[in-house]
Amino acid sequence: MxxxxxxxxxxxxxxxxxxxxxxxxxxxxxxxxxxxxxxxxxxxxxxxxxxxxxxxxxxxxxxxxxxxxxxxxxxxxxxxxxxxIDVEFPPAHEPADWRAELREWALVTLALYRAHPWVLDIPITGAPLTPNNLRAADAGLRALRSTPLADEEKIATILLVNGYTRNAAALGRDLDRAATEDDGAAAAAGLADTLRALVDEVRFPFLRPLVERGSYIAQTPGLDEVDDVQWGLDRTLDGIAVLIEHRAAGAPHAGDDDAASVTPSGTDPGSRELAEEAAARARTYAGDPRVKKAAHRRKDAERQVREARKRLRELEKAEQAARQAEAEAARQAAARAARD
The missing domain is CATH 1.10.10.60 (Homeodomain-like)
Structure with a gap:
């Protein structure tokens, strides 16, 4: 030994x-x-x-x-x-139910981050090697025991779900902190009004309608129709479900010799070509000097528009001040005339 x-x-x-x-x-x-x-x-x-x-x-x-x-x-x-991290995860389902078990695993993890948000600030330096970290990983892998996923895919799956819970917890913590510091709903309402004045339909054609309807910033925290965290977790699980269905149908696993010929969706033979075309287009868009030059001109034009709008607001303020001064002068003149 x-x-x-x-x-x-x-x-x-x-x-x-x-x-x-x-x-x-x-x-x-x-x-x-x-x-x-x-x-x-x-x-x-x-x-x-x-x-x-x-x-x-x-x-x-x-x-x-x-x-x-x-x-x-x-x-x-x-x-x-x-x-x-020394927490107890719910027991396994019998019969196995990977989605329910992985959801429970995610929610326990999310609760841990919310109870001790400082954990999110500890740098990640490598794979977890401590006993309780490994127990948590083991519980996540247990949820996937009935799936046809390969070992690497199971590990990638729990990393994906854990990454989502970390991000959701960090975002919630930061938003709560900002709401506390900025007086919550009152600040949100004021910011929403400011955005309505700044977000125009020319530069932000798709964001503008959401700002007008008040969907971008909720003015009444806690009354949103959609629970963003639960919604995002469900969509993440939906994506994992699609992968599991494809693996169950016989699609090769990640790392298999013929897996490279299988598209991410596992069914559409043209989607690989589309993905490669999209990647090439993105690289070209990011690196083409003509695109960069055109983007620079656009940013310069946007800057000039912002400056013009700023001058317009200043002129409007000056006009308002002049009107107020005129009204005050008229009031004082009327008062003097009445005394005379």
Missing amino acids: TDAPELPPGLALAWGVAERPERAPRRELSIERIVAAAVEIADTDGLGAVSMARVAKSLGFTTMSLYRYVTSKDDLLLLMQESV
Whole structure:
């Protein structure tokens, strides 16, 4: 039997195979207490507030005392993430129902991000290697156990769904923060009115109707007819369902020798050519000097339009001020005439 490879300090701590300090300054200090204190700080004040010094102070120890247990702040962040990912996923469905199970997996993941939004700020440096991270991945793969997807496709699927939940949680957090700072509905209403004045039908022909109807920015948060997060998750699952149907019908898996000849849809033989044509067109559009020159002229014209509109608004304000001054002068003249 060969020995297990030596792990970096943070991973060794996460797996519980790191050596515990033999001589601790005070016996009540532990890795678990350090991580719990750091999580509490992050939950309250965000990830930026977490430092070895602040964690040590909250526990009543010196900063150097913590380094007997956690060798670096990066290791502490890894252990904090590992701590909050220690959640239970719903049990498997019998019979297997990949869509229901993957939806549950996504919603548990989303709830975790919402409960501890600072997790979203921890940089991703590679594949998850800690026990609880791997348990989460295992639960996602379990949801796909009944599907005909290849191993690589199953991994790509849970990465896709997890990426969606991360993005949804981050966007929700940022929008909530902005609403709190800007007085919520009142700010949204004011911004909607501003957009109506700025978003014209010439530069934004397809956005303008949404702005006019108030669809682009909801003025009453929480009363939207569509739950954007649930809607997006359903559409993501719809796309996965199409792939599963094609695989069940015998379409080659990603990585198969003849998979390159299969279109993304798996059924339309012309869609591959269309995709290649679209990619070539996009590359040409982005790199063609004539396109760039025309785009520059367009931007210059738009700038001149904005400046003209700005001057027009200034003239309108000047006109309004002049009218008000005229009215005030007339009022004062009438008052003097009445006194005389």
